[in-house]
Amino acid sequence: xxxxxxxxxxxxxxxxxxxxxxxxxxxxxxxxxxxxxxxxxxxxxxxxxxxxxxxxxxxxxxxxxxxxxxxxxxxxxxxxxxxxxxxxxxxxxxxxxxxxxxxxxxxxxxxxxxxxxxxxxxxxxxxxxxxxxxxxxxxxxxxxxxxxxxxxxxxxxxxxxxxxxxxxxxxxxxxxxxxxxxxxxxxxxxxxxxxxxxxxxxxxxxxxxxxxxxxxxxxxxxxxxxxxxxxxxxxxxxxxxxxxxxxxxxxxxxxxxxxxxxxxxxxxxxxxxxxxxxxxxxxxxxxxxxxxxxxxxxxxxxxxxxxxxxxxxxxxxxxxxxxxxxxxxxxxxxxxxxxxxxxxxxxxxxxxxxxxxxxxxxxxxxxxxxxxxxxxxxxxxxxxxxxxxxxxxxxxxxxxxxxxxxxxxxxxxxxxxxxxxxxxxxxxxxxxxxxxxxxxxxxxxxxxxxxxxxxxxxxxxxxxxxxxxxxxxxxxxxxxxxxxxx
Amino acid sequence: xxxxxxxxxxxxxxxxxxxxxxxxxxxxxxxxxxxxxxxxxxxxxxxxxxxxxxxxxxxxxxxxxxxxxxxxxxxxxxxxxxxxxxxxxxxxxxxxxxxxxxxxxxxxxxxxxxxxxxxxxxxxxxxxxxxxxxxxxxxxxxxxxxxxxxxxxxxxxxxxxxxxxxxxxxxxxxxxxxxxxxxxxxxxxxxxxxxxxxxxxxxxxxxxxxxxxxxxxxxxxxxxxxxxxxxxxxxxxxxxxxxxxxxxxxxxxxxxxxxxxxxxxxxxxxxxxxxxxxxxxxxxxxxxxxxxxxxxxxxxxxxxxxxxxxxxxxxxxxxxxxxxxxxxxxxxxxxxxxxxxxxxxxxxxxxxxxxxxxxxxxxxxxxxxxxxxxxxxxxxxxxxxxxxxxxxxxxxxxxxxxxxxxxxxxxxxxxxxxxxxxxxxxxxxxxxxxxxxxxxxxxxxxxxxxxxxxxxxxxxxxxxxxxxxxxxxxxxxx
Numbered sequence: 001x002x003x004x005x006x007x008x009x010x011x012x013x014x015x016x017x018x019x020x021x022x023x024x025x026x027x028x029x030x031x032x033x034x035x036x037x038x039x040x041x042x043x044x045x046x047x048x049x050x051x052x053x054x055x056x057x058x059x060x061x062x063x064x065x066x067x068x069x070x071x072x073x074x075x076x077x078x079x080x081x082x083x084x085x086x087x088x089x090x091x092x093x094x095x096x097x098x099x100x101x102x103x104x105x106x107x108x109x110x111x112x113x114x115x116x117x118x119x120x121x122x123x124x125x126x127x128x129x130x131x132x133x134x135x136x137x138x139x140x141x142x143x144x145x146x147x148x149x150x151x152x153x154x155x156x157x158x159x160x161x162x163x164x165x166x167x168x169x170x171x172x173x174x175x176x177x178x179x180x181x182x183x184x185x186x187x188x189x190x191x192x193x194x195x196x197x198x199x200x201x202x203x204x205x206x207x208x209x210x211x212x213x214x215x216x217x218x219x220x221x222x223x224x225x226x227x228x229x230x231x232x233x234x235x236x237x238x239x240x241x242x243x244x245x246x247x248x249x250x251x252x253x254x255x256x257x258x259x260x261x262x263x264x265x266x267x268x269x270x271x272x273x274x275x276x277x278x279x280x281x282x283x284x285x286x287x288x289x290x291x292x293x294x295x296x297x298x299x300x301x302x303x304x305x306x307x308x309x310x311x312x313x314x315x316x317x318x319x320x321x322x323x324x325x326x327x328x329x330x331x332x333x334x335x336x337x338x339x340x341x342x343x344x345x346x347x348x349x350x351x352x353x354x355x356x357x358x359x360x361x362x363x364x365x366x367x368x369x370x371x372x373x374x375x376x377x378x379x380x381x382x383x384x385x386x387x388x389x390x391x392x393x394x395x396x397x398x399x400x401x402x403x404x405x406x407x408x409x410x411x412x413x414x415x416x417x418x419x420x421x422x423x424x425x426x427x428x429x430x431x432x433x434x435x436x437x438x439x440x441x442x443x444x445x446x447x448x449x450x451x452x453x454x455x456x457x458x459x460x461x462x463x464x465x466x467x468x469x470x471x472x473x474x475x476x477x478x479x480x481x482x483x484x485x486x
Numbered sequence: 487x488x489x490x491x492x493x494x495x496x497x498x499x500x501x502x503x504x505x506x507x508x509x510x511x512x513x514x515x516x517x518x519x520x521x522x523x524x525x526x527x528x529x530x531x532x533x534x535x536x537x538x539x540x541x542x543x544x545x546x547x548x549x550x551x552x553x554x555x556x557x558x559x560x561x562x563x564x565x566x567x568x569x570x571x572x573x574x575x576x577x578x579x580x581x582x583x584x585x586x587x588x589x590x591x592x593x594x595x596x597x598x599x600x601x602x603x604x605x606x607x608x609x610x611x612x613x614x615x616x617x618x619x620x621x622x623x624x625x626x627x628x629x630x631x632x633x634x635x636x637x638x639x640x641x642x643x644x645x646x647x648x649x650x651x652x653x654x655x656x657x658x659x660x661x662x663x664x665x666x667x668x669x670x671x672x673x674x675x676x677x678x679x680x681x682x683x684x685x686x687x688x689x690x691x692x693x694x695x696x697x698x699x700x701x702x703x704x705x706x707x708x709x710x711x712x713x714x715x716x717x718x719x720x721x722x723x724x725x726x727x728x729x730x731x732x733x734x735x736x737x738x739x740x741x742x743x744x745x746x747x748x749x750x751x752x753x754x755x756x757x758x759x760x761x762x763x764x765x766x767x768x769x770x771x772x773x774x775x776x777x778x779x780x781x782x783x784x785x786x787x788x789x790x791x792x793x794x795x796x797x798x799x800x801x802x803x804x805x806x807x808x809x810x811x812x813x814x815x816x817x818x819x820x821x822x823x824x825x826x827x828x829x830x831x832x833x834x835x836x837x838x839x840x841x842x843x844x845x846x847x848x849x850x851x852x853x854x855x856x857x858x859x860x861x862x863x864x865x866x867x868x869x870x871x872x873x874x875x876x877x878x879x880x881x882x883x884x885x886x887x888x889x890x891x892x893x894x895x896x897x898x899x900x901x902x903x904x905x906x907x908x909x910x911x912x913x914x915x916x917x918x919x920x921x922x923x924x925x926x927x928x929x930x931x932x933x934x935x936x937x938x939x940x941x942x943x944x945x946x947x948x949x950x951x952x953x954x955x956x957x958x959x960x961x962x963x964x
Contacts, residue, residue, distance in 0.1 A: 065952070066951065066952050067951055067952055067955040068952070068955065068956060068959075069812070069955050069956065069959035070880065070955065131876075134867065135867040135868050135872075138866055138867050139867070139868070141866065142861055142866065145909075146916060149913065149916065149917050150916060150917055156917075157913060157917055161905070161906065161909060161913070164905060164909065165902060165905050165906070168864075168866075168901075168902055168905060169898075169902040172865075172898045172901050172902060173898055175876075175879070176879055176883065176894060176895075176898055179876070179879045179880050179883050180883035183809075183880050183883050183884045184883070184884075
């Protein structure tokens with residue numbers, strides 16, 4: 001019951017937003033309040049159930065029939081695979097509200113859209129039914145389209161519709177796979193579909209192909225990524241926070257939660273390629289990030305790159321790799337949200353995002369620069385920060401299963417260190433590039449309030465990764481058993 | 487053929503429709519002209535038809551009458567509900583406009599005669615009876631399209647619709663006669679026996695002509711070309727109603743003919759349907775993409791949606807038989823709410839894409855409703871159109887035929903193809919600034935009520951999906 005409440009509370013919040021009077025301060029504080037409630041409840045669930053390993057408690061799940069003749073039900077519940085992202089979706093929504101200072105017009109509608117999207121994001125990580133998973137998956141689409149299309153920069157309209165068409169195509173292909181799966185197996189309940197739902201390996205392969213294809217578009221895996229750059233660059237900062245922090249994980253989570261354990265024989269032939277795609281993401285993302293003159297585009301490609309570790313770890317299919325992949329989903333969200341917000345801060349203070357025009361910001365913006373450095377160090381996998389743990393585990397697992405891909409992935413770490421350090425050198429260090437920057441101030445309290453929790457979590461999870469890994473461990477073991485049992 | 491009291495019970499929906507039809511018509515003769523009274527009576531009539539069908543359905547009433555030519559079953563009653571509910575909203579939406587023409591009683595009479603023909607049609611089990619019922623539903627619809635005497639396009643559209651419609655009817659009748667010649671009977675059960683002994687060339691020709699005639703009626707490609715002209719010329723309420731109610735009834739009776747009259751010939755007609763479905767989807771969507779005029783765009787969109795429904799026909803084989811029938815039933819209801827709503831918004835806002843600019847700022851309620859209709863027509867969950875496509879793809883996945891998998895692939899591709907033109911409207915409404923094009927939104931309260939009610943129905947369709955799915959899975963033909 002509490003899961004359902006958490007998932008649908010933001011919908012009430014969205015309605016509340018629309019009913020509020022047009023008063024900016026009131027709307028902003030109300031939105032913060034609305035976004036805080038699901039987060040508090042998720043934290044309650046974490047301390048009450050998650051730490052004790054009781055996420056499968058029946059008080060967290062709900063299960064009733066919806067379309068009986070098809071075996072479709074409203075089935076929600078939490079497990080270790082989704083819990084980290086369930087938490088992150090609630091956290092990043094709150095952070096996005098805090099980081100929405102650049103939204104000045106139609107504020108109420110913006111928050112309403114954000115909260116509708118939150119329903120979809122939370123729902124995906126709690127869904128225990130394929131149809132319900134798809135519905136939540138798709139609920140995020142229209143709000144995101146509108147957020148980019150209404151509040152983005154001058155290129156927003158083209159970017160928004162491109163994003164819509166690409167990801168809608170992917171999810172519709174995925175739906176066709178889901179429907180074939182459910183109708184052949186006789187149910188859409190994820191719990192009952194374990195280990196192929198009784199289907200033979202040929203049928204599993206035929207179903208896994210469209211499912212994987214659709215999910216990889218959402219991630220995006222590199223040859224399917226062309227929708228991403230436009231929409232990332234055109235979005236307002238607060239939209240970027242969820243767009244890069246949560247939405248790609250809808251794809252990777254689908255692979256970990258549905259494709260791997262439910263279609264073990266079906267995905268088996270594709271796994272080396274998924275691992276290879278992961279490596280391509282890592283290396284391609286790093287190379288292209290190097291070439292970006294625009295700070296935001298650099299962060300966008302960095303974000304694509306490190307998503308590759310999730311694919312690599314997931315494809316490995318062993319406990320180490322999967323643990324790394326599940327955790328990387330969270331750590332990637334933390335660091336990419338942090339970097340996007342700081343890019344927004346820098347752009348709004350200096351009036352430019354071009355790396356060549358920046359330089360020496362550390363002297364004038366010590367807080368923002370320090371946090372940017374922390375985020376960049378996290379992104380390159382510095383030991384002691386959370387991303388290191390998850391990337392390292394992904395590579396370990398990946399190396400065990402696919403040695404070539406595993407070795408190549410380490411190359412990505414080197415490359416990312418190069419472009420990130422180069423970026424830091426050109427933006428925050430060195431002499432002050434432009435005399436006008438002498439006057440600028442540091443990040444404001446709203447920006448710091450949005451960024452500091454992310455930085456803190458990157459440090460805490462870097463030191464105590466068990467806080468997350470212990471929660472996800474039992475579920476990861478179950479996935480490994482499902483794959484190994486095939 | 488004894489006529490028992492039960493026969494009258496079975497005919498209650500039809501009798502109610504005819505009764506109100508006569509009442510509205512007479513009212514026009516004897517009572518001073520007004521818009522409100524005939525509209526109110528017609529709305530009441532639609533509700534009475536709906537109510538009587540609900541009662542028959544709830545009572546589990548079923549049976550064959552007139553020597554098996556007229557049948558009442560869950561399938562027929564379900565489509566009577568769809569038709570009468572669509573009529574109710576159409577009457578509300580058309581009330582003030584028809585008053586303005588000065589001929590409200592006649593317009594309402596036409597709507598009720600289309601209702602009478604359509605609800606009769608879905609109960610027919612005799613080929614000649616089917617033909618008569620189709621004509622009963624179609625002939626008044628020619629008049630509906632040409633009804634707006636203040637606009638030349640209306641007469642033009644009506645004329646084009648009439649000519650193509652008459653040709654379609656003759657093709658259909660020719661097919662029926664050939665099938666009658668082969669089987670020696672017009673009763674579907676006896677036709678089925680004749681077809682079970684193999685498909686003779688004459689029977690095949692009859693089947694092809696019959697399917698072609700129906701393709702005209704449901705605006706399936708390559709017989710769809712009358713649709714944009716007729717819908718553009720027609721009064722908006724007429725276009726809305728004709729794209730939904732008689733079309734659903736025509737699909738229903740086609741389903742009945744194919745499944746009850748020629749189940750043995752299924753390999754032949756599913757292949758034909760697969761071909762027509764793919765062609766119809768692509769033609770509808772690709773032409774819709776090119777339209778600047780919103781009404782023409784929706785006309786091509788209705789062609790595309792006929793294609794999605796025909797995709798379910800292509801899946802009517804093997805294990806997918808029951809799901810395929812359910813797909814047609816669910817799709818018809820889902821399409822009715824979203825498409826009626828979209829047309830009614832056109833009635834409020836206009837044909838020109840530019841007049842939708844900035845509608846979110848000037849008329850947020852209408853803009854949000856139109857957004858819901860457009861997203862539903864794309865097939866986004868959890869709106870009504872999603873469930874239609876869900877059932878179509880399910881039936882395709884279940885069929886186990888490679889050809890049908892290709893059709894499913896076409897459904898997926900076409901859903902994506904349709905995004906730019908539906909969301910072009912959303913872009914205009916939500917992203918653009920007001921101004922440009924003809925400004926102003928007018929319309930009666932009843933019309934706006936219809937739009938809002940249909941938007942809520944489209945958005946909350948998922949709440950009734952459970953009971954609806956149970957209803958159609960129990961009321962299918964097979």
